[in-house]
Amino acid sequence: MAATAAGVFHTSYASELRLRHTSAERLRLVLVVAGLLTLPWLVNPYWLGIVNTIGIAAIGAVGLNILVGFTGQISLGQGGFLAVGAFTSGLLVQRAGLPVPLAMAAAVLVTAAVGAFFGLPALRLKGLYLAIATIASQEIIIFVVRRWGWLTGGQGFLDVDRLTLFGWRVPRTSFEFVWYWIIAGLAVLAVVTARNLFRTALGRSFMAVRDHDIAASAIGVDLTRTKLMAFAVSSGYVGLAGALTAHYTQTVTWERFTIDVSIQYLAMIIVGGLGSVAGAVYGAAFIMLLPPLLAELADALRTRVPLLADQLPAVQAAAFGLVIVLFLLFEPRGLDRIWRRVKDYVRFWPFRY
Amino acid sequence: MITREYRFPLNSSTVPAGEPVLTVSDVGLRFGGVQALDGVGLTVRQGQIHAVIGPNGAGKSSLLNCVSGLYRPQRGTIRLTRADGAVDLVGRRPHQIARLGLARSFQNIELFKHLTVLENLMLGRHHRMSHALLPALAWFGPARRQEIEHRALVEEVIDLLELQVVRHQPVGALSYGYAKRVELGRALCMQPAVLLLDEPMAGMNAEEKESLARYVLDVNELAGVSVVLIEHDMDVVMDISHTVTVLDFGRLIADGPPEQVRTDPAVINAYLGEAAR
Incomplete structure (x- = not known):
């Protein structure tokens, strides 16, 4: 069990319901906010681009964790739902001429609806059986975007214009900089709303379904409604991540949304910590940073260990697998749990416990 | 003695004390070739602790599962009396029954x-x-x-x-x-209308049983909640319940106040044994 700060006494339920109780926790929040506000001036555009992809992945991982980590419904359909968000938003801008913010909002709603529809098997299936059913939804969605001529010209491919906001076309020179603020803003919004969700009745009912569905129904939780709601809410976040991908990368192609992506996202929430909002963010950062950091390492060791640089893609894939295995073996509750242990250690120092 | 004023009533039933709040009649439940319940009926009265006892496999938990909607009996009715008249619970889904005021605990702890x-x-x-x-x-x-x-x-x-x-x-x-x-x-x-407890004291030692029995009594006496109690410990059952229903092989073999049930020959034969006489 995680340690709780001593000497914190509440005199009202309202104060106990706050997310932060100690000055150390508040200080950390200030530092995180300050870091987010200064980051774009601290790193070069290449790394800022990586930060942007982390932000998008974090939104998608928070969404997936709502479904898998908090509601216990295993899903391998993440890639498909990302595709729905990306194609919806891309098509609405390119074909219907909708402004980007409006198209992205529509993508969130459409993906939520599609997610709820593909959540229907969850009413009958659990665990591995549900995982297989969600693979079906993944494949169906990718099949549709690849083959539906009217939608994507039968190529599963769509070019998206460079971002225009309220009539202002974002210049190429400050592209990553502008996108950073959009993505960081939305990622913060995603994290805050997800944290809020799980301190309310609705979020608690998701966790009740995960822990014990029969007991949940015996206390009045409507399993049908709750499971479909979890699929819809989760897919809404994923749809946002998909829409951001479309406008940020300016190309939407089905190859970006295959089952490999679904597995990559599952890896994020396993590495980060199932059932933890912060964990989803840590996991997204970890998985997205792994390939560029390995590339840096290979570059640095080019003269001494040329194999590393020559076989970089293979090394990256192997490292990805190794990391997941190591986490499952040594800390199945992920980075979030490791961070908690670090905090406990500092809090108790110099005592062991 | 310390008494405390509670702001919220925990009992939501509006039935006057002593009147029937939950009426099970002629319930039949069959799993393939096994007749789990065969024409079982009982009446739970408002404000009482109503014990259901019987040997293993007698159908006690099946009866509770029928009431709370986890099983669907093929025959019979289960009526809950409410302010707006009686409603039949058979055919409703568990969460709907819970919303009507049936709360339950499980034999094996089923917490989140x-x-x-x-x-x-x-x-x-x-x-x-x-x-x-x-x-x-x-x-x-x-x-x-x-x-x-x-x-x-x-x-x-x-x-x-x-x-x-x-x-x-x-x-x-x-x-x-x-x-x-x-x-x-x-x-x-x-805030239930009726509280169903499935073997709340199973696997406890004497002190733990005593302590939990005290809480069940508090719930019944202080909060006024009607309780249906499945329990194996005869001492507890005879001590705290107002009415006892005895099942054996899915059939009702006795029903009445504890002192009457204790001496019933059918009950002694099926469940209590000669030593209890």
């Missing part, structure tokens, strides 16, 4: 093990809370207000069952006795 005691108890309030998505995402406003409002009742249940020290502990880490009490608490937080 990754959540804290407080969260488990707050889930007992689930069916009386709003689950709108946008207020939940926004937190400030209706969602926060609702949490605080329902917390007040939950704290009274924590007080009644003396769960203060474990309030913020995850239930997975609790001792057996505490876990059983949390399950009782979760059901109470629902």
Whole structure:
């Protein structure tokens, strides 16, 4: 069990319901906010681009964790739902001429609806059986975007214009900089709303379904409604991540949304910590940073260990697998749990416990 | 003696004391070739502790599962008396029955093990809370207000069952006795019309049983909740219940006040044994 700060006494339920109780926790929040506000001036555009992809992945991982980590419904359909968000938003801008913010909002709603529809098997299936059913939804969605001529010209491919906001076309020179603020803003919004969700009745009912569905129904939780709601809410976040991908990368192609992506996202929430909002963010950062950091390492060791640089893609894939295995073996509750242990250690120092 | 004023009534039934609140009649349940329940009927009266006893496999838990909607009997009716008349529970889904006022505990502890005691108890309030998505995402406003409002009742249940020290502990880490009490608490937080307890004292030692029996009595006497109690410990059953129903092989073999049931030859033969005479 995680340690709780001593000497914190509440005199009202309202104060106990706050997310932060100690000055150390508040200080950390200030530092995180300050870091987010200064980051774009601290790193070069290449790394800022990586930060942007982390932000998008974090939104998608928070969404997936709502479904898998908090509601216990295993899903391998993440890639498909990302595709729905990306194609919806891309098509609405390119074909219907909708402004980007409006198209992205529509993508969130459409993906939520599609997610709820593909959540229907969850009413009958659990665990591995549900995982297989969600693979079906993944494949169906990718099949549709690849083959539906009217939608994507039968190529599963769509070019998206460079971002225009309220009539202002974002210049190429400050592209990553502008996108950073959009993505960081939305990622913060995603994290805050997800944290809020799980301190309310609705979020608690998701966790009740995960822990014990029969007991949940015996206390009045409507399993049908709750499971479909979890699929819809989760897919809404994923749809946002998909829409951001479309406008940020300016190309939407089905190859970006295959089952490999679904597995990559599952890896994020396993590495980060199932059932933890912060964990989803840590996991997204970890998985997205792994390939560029390995590339840096290979570059640095080019003269001494040329194999590393020559076989970089293979090394990256192997490292990805190794990391997941190591986490499952040594800390199945992920980075979030490791961070908690670090905090406990500092809090108790110099005592062991 | 310390008495405490509670703000919230935990009993939501409006039936006058002594009148039937839950009426089971002629219930038949068959699993393939096994007749689990065969024409069972009983009447639970408001304000009573109604025990259901019988040997293993007699159909006690099956009966409870029929009442709470987990099983669907092929025959019979199960009526809950409410202010607006009686409703038949057969054919309704478990969450609908829970919303009508039937709260239950399970034979094996069925708590939400990754959540804290407080969260488990707050889930007992689930069916009386709003689950709108946008207020939940926004937190400030209706969602926060609702949490605080329902917390007040939950704290009274924590007080009644003396769960203060474990309030913020995850239930997975609790001792057996505490876990059983949390399950009782979760059901109470629902403000039930009838409380169904499936072997709440199974696997406990004498002291733990005594302590839990005290809580069940408090729930019945202080909070006025009608209780249906499945239990194997005859001492507890004879001590605290007002009415006892005895099942054997899915059939009802006796029904009445404990002192009458204790001397019933059919009950002695099927369940109690000669030594109890």
